[in-house]
Amino acid sequence: MNKRFLMQWITEGQLSVPKLLLKNYRKIGLNEEEFVLLLQVYDFLSEQHPFPTPEDLSERGPSSSECATILGQLLKKGYLSIEEHVDENGILFESYSIDPLWEKLIHVMTNEKIEQENELKKQEEFNIYTVFEQEFSRPLSPIECETLAMWLDQDHHSPEIIRAALRESVVSGKLNFRYIDRILFEWKKNGVQTLQQARAYGEKFRKYQQSKQPTQEKRKVEPFPTYNWLEK
Template sequence: MKIEQFISIVDSGSISIPGILFEHYADLGLSETEIMILLKIKSQLEKGSYFPTPDELANNMSIASESCMNSIRLLIKRGFLDIEEFDQSGILHERYSLYPLWNKLYKYFLQKDQPAKEKEETEKSLYTVFEQEFGRPLSPFECESLTIWLDQDYHDPVIIKTALREAVISGKLNFRYIDRILFEWKKNGVQTIEQARIHSRKFRQYQTKSSSSEGNESTDEYKRKVPFYNWLEN
């Protein structure tokens, strides 16, 4: 939703702005006094009073007119309120504008929803990578495994993709093998791609050395292949 659409909905009264502000004004950095002043300005604007005086706004509040004026100046300075001119019958008048407040509220909700959207896009990307490597749609059990790795084991999607590549290289493309890789990496504090590569390289070097020792005792027909660490046997 664009800012223009959001403000249009606000102006039409389709959503309860006072309720939203009461719930989130502290997140925007507003004090109780400031939010009350803004809501009173909104009420006055709806009644056709476009430029209420500090006396009118402070009426029925626990602050003096001078304090109200100081708060209004601060709200304007901090970008929550504005004063604009408008033409009425050829005469210029001033009025308060709550556009800056709606703009800040809009950006707040936009930023608040962003992590959830990014998480959703990341998960979709992860599922796509797995389906491409497996060459088929994932089964319900496999989808559940991916969800557990993300939401319960808190594996970084990048690390999960790295474990998938490790399984592909090792020729053991199955979820049990990948799960074991992730378990070993987490147990050894692996959190980055570079750490995962180093950890895998150490095991491969160890396996290569062991295979070389065994190969010295074998026949000439024995052709040594560079082995990969068998995560399932540890």
């Protein structure tokens, strides 16, 4: 075969198809025939052929009647739409649009991402119950479980902030829910939302506590240790 013809075929052009579509066309409800025909329509659009007929499409695959059927399915299912335009001479013409395809893909991927985040959140919340039971060395009581759920659902504290407050209570030697609730209340009142902010607030609070001790008492006792209670 003449190499010149091969080069012409290779350099004719490429159709850019997002990998996200290639990997997930089944998730958005497309079968192979519909997917391939959509790609053909996409290719025609890229070649400035806005409204390929079933006969045009049949030159690249199934018969014209089959192409017409598949086109009808794609339009009915909302993967393809027909738009009307007016050219510079005032003549009305129609074109296909695959924007609905991208919208469906974005919708499915967004919902999947939300589901993954919700599942991760549920797992984190489940884990925090386990962390509390390990620290308390016993199962939590129903009231304690309700308090923990309130911190998550009503007060909207993140699991990491609740774990940080738990560590602070352990370091302070006051391992009880009332003390942890007070820590979370103070943090929320003072705008503490991240571990970094909690660390800074804890250090500031300890310095304040040290400054309240009498000078002579400070000489008798060793300095208060610097606890890095947020580090794992």
